[in-house]
Every structure is written in structure tokens, then in C-alpha cells.
Amino acid sequence: MEEAWYRNAIFYSLDVETFHDGNGDGIGDFAGLTEKLEYLHGLGIDCLWLLPFYPSPNRDNGYDVMDYYNVDSRLGSLGDFAQFLNKAERLGIRVLIDLVLNHTSVKHPWFQAARRSPEDPHHDYYVWSPKPLPHDKSELMFQGEEERVWTWDKKARKYYLHRFYREQPDLNIAHGPVRAEILKIMAFWLRLGVHGFRIDATQALIETYGLKGFTRKQGLQFIGELQAFARGRRADVLLLAEVNAGVGEMNTFLEGGRLHMLFNFYLNQHLFLALATGRRTALERALDRLPALPPNQQWLQFLRHHDELNLRLLKPEERDRVFSVFAPEEDMRIYGFGIRRRLVPLFGGPGRWVQLAYSLLFSMPGAPLLRYGDEIGMGEQLRLPGRASVRTPMQWSDAPKGGFSDGAGRTVAPVVARGPYGFVQVNVARSQQDPGSLLNWLERLISTRKQCPEIGNGRYFKRVAADRALLLHGFEGAKRRLLFLHNLSPEPVLATWKELGFRAGEATGLFADGAADDDPDGIRVAGHGFRWLSIHH
Structure with missing residues (x-):
């Protein structure tokens, strides 16, 4: 495809x-x-x-x-x-x-027509009830701004449903x-x-x-x-x-x-x-x-x-x-x-x-x-x-x-x-x-x-580092692998060659924070640092 x-x-x-x-x-x-x-x-x-x-x-x-x-x-x-x-x-x-x-606005012509008569074709565009139905307040979209999902309409003499603001009556998707x-x-x-x-x-x-x-x-x-x-x-x-x-x-x-x-x-x-x-x-x-x-x-x-x-x-x-x-x-x-x-x-x-x-x-x-x-x-x-x-x-x-x-x-x-x-x-x-x-x-x-289409199309993989602050993940494409190193801690961390799965000289740097340096034992990543690497097949 x-x-x-x-x-x-x-x-x-x-x-x-x-x-x-x-x-x-x-x-x-x-x-x-x-x-x-x-x-x-x-x-x-x-x-x-x-x-x-x-x-x-x-x-x-x-x-x-x-x-x-x-x-x-x-x-x-x-x-x-x-x-x-x-x-x-x-x-x-x-x-x-x-x-x-x-939902629409209460000022939408559909709602204005719906209010006038239950016989109007637009009346069933919205959800009405003669009395409010029970509702879990924890599900309110705007907690602290709206306290209910049913509002009384004087002209229609019914309650209408609105999961958002009362000025936004719900459309009746069932119709x-x-x-x-x-x-x-x-x-x-x-x-x-x-x-x-x-x-x-x-x-x-x-x-x-x-x-x-x-x-x-x-x-x-x-x-x-x-x-x-x-x-x-x-x-x-x-x-x-x-x-x-x-x-x-x-x-x-x-x-x-x-x-x-x-x-x-x-x-x-x-x-x-x-x-x-x-x-x-x-x-x-x-x-x-x-x-x-x-x-x-x-x-x-x-x-x-x-x-x-x-x-x-x-x-x-x-x-x-x-x-x-x-x-x-x-x-x-x-x-x-x-x-x-x-x-x-x-x-x-x-x-x-x-x-x-x-x-x-x-x-x-x-x-x-x-x-x-x-x-x-x-x-x-x-x-x-x-x-x-x-x-x-x-x-x-x-x-x-x-x-x-x-x-x-x-x-x-x-x-x-x-x-x-x-x-x-x-x-x-x-x-x-x-x-x-x-x-x-x-x-x-x-x-x-834009030079890394493998991120959108490749197979995702991860590697696990001993340091819990270090995230190692990447993508496998047809011609190369990309590996990303991200240090979530403000302190420097070391990614060993064993953790990375390759050796010095087997990868090309694509993007970095500017403070990450190679180390004889691996790659040292500065606090809140990162590196993007392309690994040769």
C-alpha cells in the first residue's frame, strides 16, 4: 500500500x-x-x-x-x-x-427553529427531555464552569442536552x-x-x-x-x-x-x-x-x-x-x-x-x-x-x-x-x-x-539502559536504523556500547544538543541532553 x-x-x-x-x-x-x-x-x-x-x-x-x-x-x-x-x-x-x-450554537437557525415547535423538522436535530436525566458530574467537560448537562428552554418547554457549555446544544447524531x-x-x-x-x-x-x-x-x-x-x-x-x-x-x-x-x-x-x-x-x-x-x-x-x-x-x-x-x-x-x-x-x-x-x-x-x-x-x-x-x-x-x-x-x-x-x-x-x-x-x-522518514514508516524498537533516566528507542527502515538517546535527568548519564547495541564508529550523528561526547565505554549524554544517530547496516 x-x-x-x-x-x-x-x-x-x-x-x-x-x-x-x-x-x-x-x-x-x-x-x-x-x-x-x-x-x-x-x-x-x-x-x-x-x-x-x-x-x-x-x-x-x-x-x-x-x-x-x-x-x-x-x-x-x-x-x-x-x-x-x-x-x-x-x-x-x-x-x-x-x-x-x-453541537451547534444556541443561535444556529436549526436550534432556533427547533425551539419553536416539536413539529418543526429541526426539532429532532437536538436532544430533548421533559426532565433532566441523571448524569455523573465527574464527566462534565468544563468542571467548575458548568454544573449540569441539561438546560431548560422556555420556548420549547423542555430540557436540552449539552455536554459542553449551555450555549452549545448537542446535535442528535441518532437522527x-x-x-x-x-x-x-x-x-x-x-x-x-x-x-x-x-x-x-x-x-x-x-x-x-x-x-x-x-x-x-x-x-x-x-x-x-x-x-x-x-x-x-x-x-x-x-x-x-x-x-x-x-x-x-x-x-x-x-x-x-x-x-x-x-x-x-x-x-x-x-x-x-x-x-x-x-x-x-x-x-x-x-x-x-x-x-x-x-x-x-x-x-x-x-x-x-x-x-x-x-x-x-x-x-x-x-x-x-x-x-x-x-x-x-x-x-x-x-x-x-x-x-x-x-x-x-x-x-x-x-x-x-x-x-x-x-x-x-x-x-x-x-x-x-x-x-x-x-x-x-x-x-x-x-x-x-x-x-x-x-x-x-x-x-x-x-x-x-x-x-x-x-x-x-x-x-x-x-x-x-x-x-x-x-x-x-x-x-x-x-x-x-x-x-x-x-x-x-x-x-x-x-x-x-524530514530526512528521517523511518520515524513515520519504520518499525519501532527500544533498547534498555541501566540508568532509568535514559530513554533509548529507534526505528528500523529498509536501509538504516535510527537510534535516539534522551536523558530525562538534569545529571549526565552514560549509555554503554552494550546497551546501545553497536560500537564506536558504527553510527553517524544526525542531531544533538551540542554537549554529548563519545566515551571509551559508550556515549555520555549531558543533563537533559539528546542524540539522534544513524546506525549503518
Whole structure:
């Protein structure tokens, strides 16, 4: 089977409204994003994942959709979107868009029609009940912000179901016309030229709570129909699923080729646990449990994205350990299981520790994802509420408003202006001029990763070192083996030749932290150091 393009792609996530303002109104837009595509091309990005850009009241960062067939007027027009797609295609950058299937906005015309009468065709687009059904509050998506999943609607004189905010009523996936509408939405955007979809809250699509006569099996069958439908309209389409679950549940969504790609939340959380403890145990265990995937499926690996750093899959004591290291203050945490901080501040600055984390990310089985701004070391804005702390405007230069907007008015969100992560100190222009910047270092890492297709396609293997701080893993390809050495401890460690499985002179260095030296007995790796090696057959 031919290799799928996404198995070795470099992904980049951004929100159009916070990336670049092209018309000076203080809000990022498609005109501004189009201007910056060369920057992303130069960085080495293969695929852009765009957060929702549909018309929305923005109660939930655009995930409360009012119209699935249009662009929010604040961000431009469908014509602007088409121009953006055309330029992205010329630069070889594919585009994924968010497909929000679990819910709409209360202001969506479907819901407004549904409220008016039970006889309206749209009434069954949503889930209604004369009284709230029992529900486990521990399963609330936004603990501390929402206390229930049923809300009374005065006009309908019924309760409607919402697993997220009350302004986001759940769509009734059990209803055939809803499923048909979803296929129409996909066809529309595929026809415009997108390369696929990131399916929001995929697990919610197989939830049977509140639905009559709908089974988990039917939900999984529908997900398979989405993939078949999309593949029939674009042979190289990608369906990327958000599934925050353990290996067993993730396998459920991969079985039978239902979906092409999954965010690997399981590995992400155990990676941070390993970084917090300075021991490989948690990460190695997670890697051992991951199944090998066929050529048309892949993991998407990440460190941070637009939401909180979610630690829900860890045990309480493990979560507390991660909190104590990376979010020691209460206002750095959210929902009881998440961290609302940007990547570089988590590690205390753009030094060896964050480079170690990136090296781990890019050497994991799967394809890596970068979040906008993390490549220059942007910081969070903790005085903003909730998840907004990590959704501040991109910092392009030391010009007013960080070069995000040249307008006189306010920006869509406050630009980080003070402290060590303020836009005067941290911005793209300054980073590009500094040979030692995180941005320039990441460009070299991305270039190296592109020269290592074995990571996306090869057979994963591991070697075990005596020192528990040292992770040794690699990939076997048709012509070579790659081996990665990562020291999770701040103290130097030695990997002996016996542990490495080869002798001096049998490997070529590909990438390193700059402080790892060969030793007569093996390879000595500095604290929080790493090495990428190519071993000759």
C-alpha cells in the first residue's frame, strides 16, 4: 500500500483570529494569514490545522457554530478563504479544518427553529427531555464552569442536552437527517479544496447518553461512513480525530480503518509525567503499549495545543506530580485535570529542557504538531480567564501590538506585553536574527526530521539502559536504523556500547544538543541532553 502523505508531515495549529490582522481592525483574518504563509513554508510546515472560523458568537472560541457553510465576517469572506487555499496549495501546504459535529450554537437557525415547535423538522436535530436525566458530574467537560448537562428552554418547554457549555446544544447524531447534513458539510468544504478535517470531540459521537435507540456500534459505523464518504470525494483526504483516551479506546476508532489519524493524548500525558519525574518509566510504558499502525493510519504527537494540557488519563498521584513541577500555582491549573500554560514557560525558559521535550516529540512514532507561537517561545497570559490564557495574538515583531495588527483599536485578545515573554523580547523578527534562538533551532530539527522518514514508516524498537533516566528507542527502515538517546535527568548519564547495541564508529550523528561526547565505554549524554544517530547496516 502506498504511504499516506500525513505519516511524516509536520503539522501546525493556529486560530485565524489570533494569527495576523490583515485589515487593521484588530482581529486576525484570512488576508493576514495568507500574507504569512511564506513564513510557515520556510519553517517547514506541511499541513495547517485551522481552528473553527465559521460564523459564531464565540462563547467557546468558535466551537459554538452558527453556520457551517460560511466564514465569520470578522475573518473575511469565502473568497478570502479561497485565495488562502490557492496560495497554500502553491506552497505545498495542505489544510485541515475543524469539523464540529457534537453541537451547534444556541443561535444556529436549526436550534432556533427547533425551539419553536416539536413539529418543526429541526426539532429532532437536538436532544430533548421533559426532565433532566441523571448524569455523573465527574464527566462534565468544563468542571467548575458548568454544573449540569441539561438546560431548560422556555420556548420549547423542555430540557436540552449539552455536554459542553449551555450555549452549545448537542446535535442528535441518532437522527438520520443530522447525519445527512454532516455529509453535506464535508462535501462543501472538500469541494472548496481542503485536504481534510479534524473531528472535534470524536468520542462524543459514539455516546448513547440521552439518545433513544442509538447504540455505540451505530456511532462507530457512522464514523466509518464519514471516512468512506470523504475518501470518495478526495483520495488523499485526512480525517484526524480528537480522542482523549487510553490505548484500548483509541484502537476502537482505528479498527477497520475508521479514521486515518488520532491525537495521541495518552502518550502526551505520559511524556510529561516522564519529564516531571526525570525517569523514562512512564513514557517507555506508553510507547510499549502503542500498536503498530498500517500505512494509511498514523498518530499525531504533540506537546501543546489550543486547549489545556490535559492530564485526565493519569492517576491522581501522577497528575499531582506533573502539577507540582509544571503548574505549581493554582491559577496555572484548570478543570482539576489541566494546565493552562504555554510550552516554554512550563520549562522555565527556552533552554535545554524544552529542547529535550521537542526532541522527544519529533522522535516519537507518528507525525509532530506545533502550536502557533510555541516555535518562538511565546508565554501565557494567566490574567485572562480559562483557556484564553494560551490564545493570545502571535508576536511578529517589537512593533506596537507585537506586529499582529497595525490598527489603532484594540486587538481581539491582549498581546503579551510585559515580562520575559513580552512581544519586545519574544517575536519572530528577533528570533530569525538570532542564530541561537529557539526558532532557528527548531528549523534545524524540522529539517532533520524530514530526512528521517523511518520515524513515520519504520518499525519501532527500544533498547534498555541501566540508568532509568535514559530513554533509548529507534526505528528500523529498509536501509538504516535510527537510534535516539534522551536523558530525562538534569545529571549526565552514560549509555554503554552494550546497551546501545553497536560500537564506536558504527553510527553517524544526525542531531544533538551540542554537549554529548563519545566515551571509551559508550556515549555520555549531558543533563537533559539528546542524540539522534544513524546506525549503518
